[in-house]
Amino acid sequence: MAQIHVENVNKAHGGKPEAISAIPLRHPGRWVAVAIIALFMAMGLHTVFTNPRFKWSLQWSYFFSAQILHGVSTTLELTVASMAIGVTLGVILAVMRLSSNPIVTGAAWFYIWVFRGTPLLVQLLIWANLGALFPTLSIGLPFGHQFFVKQTFTIIPSVAAALLGLGLNEAAYMAEIVRAGIISVGEGQAEAAASIGMRKMMIMRRIVLPQAMRVIVPPTGNETISMLKSTSLVAYVPYVELLFATQNIYTRNYQIMPLLIMASLWYLGITSILMIGQYYVERYYAKGSSRQLPLTPLQKIKMRISKFGVK
């Protein structure tokens, strides 16, 4: 050992010293953990493949059936549309909460209080049953002339109830996320933009919000994934999405567990795709904030391959 040490010192005087070739530190704890995890995985896999009650072939036969595919596409549409409503309204609410007008701030605060303070399922049921509260819906002056009168059940079909329920609830959460993003951008940015003659709206749109995105995007990704799963509550509106389609099948053939597992696999698959998308969006908005962008998985693979190629 002492000899190696001396040798290194000697070499340091003339040019670069040799790379350190020490014996790596042992991690016995890791091996125990690996053994335990491997055992549980083996047990899990064993039952998954040998327990006939999972009925994999039955699951497979329904996986791409027309009913299920229709449910999947409705779930996706609901997720996208509700998030669009939630994000748009959330930005508006966030800007309102940061307004200097106390009435505007108060209105936004009240909205967030109501929609965050009540369960989503209750909100969905209320939208679905709005007709009971207001048999007709009209637009006009309070206590005065009504310009527009319509039966509620004709204008709040279940798809509208689903979208209103999911979208308006989401807006309350998005408002807080967007607000956190906006206040994370230093005041100096708005001042610098104002000093070159920009107006408030333009400052918000071109200077503040793009920078706030770095803070807004990660939790919004989580919200999207959460929304994907929340759409299953719409089965109680009722509106046909993935869970409802699944229930339709198992109420007929009583294969409850296999079909619920099949639905879970669909949700998991879509969630995984969303996570990949989130990674790339985050990377896009990291532009300029860190000196070097992180590599994409594809770039990482390419780099490894090219390294091997050189050697």
Next chain:
Amino acid sequence: MAELMVSAQKVHKHFGRHEVLKGIDLSVPPGQVVCIIGPSGSGKSTFLRCINHLEKIDAGLIEVDGDLVGYRRKGDKIFELSEREVAERRQRIGMVFQHFNLFPHRTVVENITEGPIKVLKEDRGQVTERAKELLRKVGLSEKENAYPASLSGGQQQRVAIARALAMRPKLMLFDEPTSALDPELVGDVLGVMRSLAEEGMTMIVVTHEIGFAREVGDYLIFMDGGVVVEAGDPRNVIANPQQERTRLFLSKVL
């Protein structure tokens, strides 16, 4: 052109109960360089920010290039300007901040072209040409496509100056432009400011660089506690201060 580029009379400003400016007077003819010195908290930044209406004054008046700041005179009445009009008037006043405040999500050239393209609605091609010329002028031609985070403080501040100049301002305000810089980077920024002064730009510079004030400044004011304690030719004030407070302050910074 108006006789005075900036005319401030009895400017008062308070934050809550704290009176920060207690009657500031200042006249700046076109082409002059005015330096403002003074201890921390004396109200230098606040006064500078009042000139482009980033802060609203409580009493007195400020005119820039013959127009009231924040208000419009009609007959013997004074009307508050709309948000749009305030923004329009700021176009003529460039401002450089202590902490640069470049837009981190835009490249260097985009930082400079943002205002002319989006605010002045000028042609992108022409503006980009002008931006490149400005970058040459501040000695940063090769950094055109870099993001601000990858520049040194001195480079960022020179980009910030170019960004302000791209709006073709009539007046430039500098709020301690070199205070956040390492000593060896200060010279580059002061050099750019010096050549700007030689070209005849009207400038108001809050600074602790007494050398710059002496060599480039046409007029120097020393502020303390929200009032102008002493003002005059920088060489005289620095070499021969009349007030005890000025003497004390100069002995600390020199």
